[in-house]
Amino acid sequence: MGKLDFWYEFASTYSYLTAMRVETVAAEAGIDVRWRPFLLGPIFQAHGMDDSPFNIYPVKGAYMWRDMARQAALLDVPFREPVSFPQNGLLAARVAISGGDADWVRAFSKGIYQAEFVDCLSISDVVVISNVLQKCGQDADAVLAKASSDQVKAKLRAGTDEAAALGIFGAPSFTTNDGELFWGNDRLEQALEWARKND
């Protein structure tokens, strides 16, 4: 079975669009997708940017919000502008990393995106994260304790370093076993097709 890594950042608007549809289209394509939460902040900083490019270039940011509204409508997913942008997704990313390849990580990640881009909540709020964990059937306190361990922190840093080493500069991104990189929700189908043909 072909494999594809789906790299996502919890603050990323277009990552939300992919998260809500990747399971369906990957199943149709017969591709096994590994969810890879990472942090864009350190990558932007390495490129000399101390904020989202959508804030650094406000004209581009204005376009992104309009495009997101249109894309969400086309994909039939709800979308509201978040309470702030970009939100701090560090703790949510540590939680997701702490779950490894467990099934609940996907439901948790989609729950965080829904809190952020549908329910207009702050995803750095530990109460919000706990509520999402509970909806996923997890023991929130136990997961949060593990998520704050040095081991998980190091694993998230290593994953972000791996993303940078793969040439990732934005989210969502997709990487294949043979080293191809695809960037953006618009490239999901091409990435799946590449994985199907070349894996």
Added chain:
Amino acid sequence: MGKLDFWYEFASTYSYLTAMRVETVAAEAGIDVRWRPFLLGPIFQAHGMDDSPFNIYPVKGAYMWRDMARQAALLDVPFREPVSFPQNGLLAARVAISGGDADWVRAFSKGIYQAEFVDCLSISDVVVISNVLQKCGQDADAVLAKASSDQVKAKLRAGTDEAAALGIFGAPSFTTNDGELFWGNDRLEQALEWARKND
């Protein structure tokens, strides 16, 4: 008949992809497309960038070249990396502007893109531009004389100002009569559909 403005910059790789296919897909969609050459340089400068973002952020640039090769293959158009990037498309843009809505402007624009991204020529070279004009059945000397007139220079500046006022920050872009902006070759079909439904 629905109408759509296609904004293109001669240095822009993704504008090339659109230029080679827009006539076919617009005819299928029943949309009248107006070709609008403009300059990205002044717009980038207004955003504080003195070079292409693909050069300012080399990791993003490396991705763009790989993505262009893949997109060109998918669209079945030839593509080679140009002799330099971004090339200076000022004179070519003035020539295109000087032709107004004449049919030869489309053939000329595609000819310039072919010189740049297939034949690896310098599109700021007046000999290259003259050759493309001659292939389009134009009197190169007469067109070049008109292209260097104050009137044409002012018209290109005004068009670039109009692009900026419409919120355009990259190329290709598409604008509709009701004020929608779409950015990128990937959005051509959505822009045509919007024009079809709302114009």
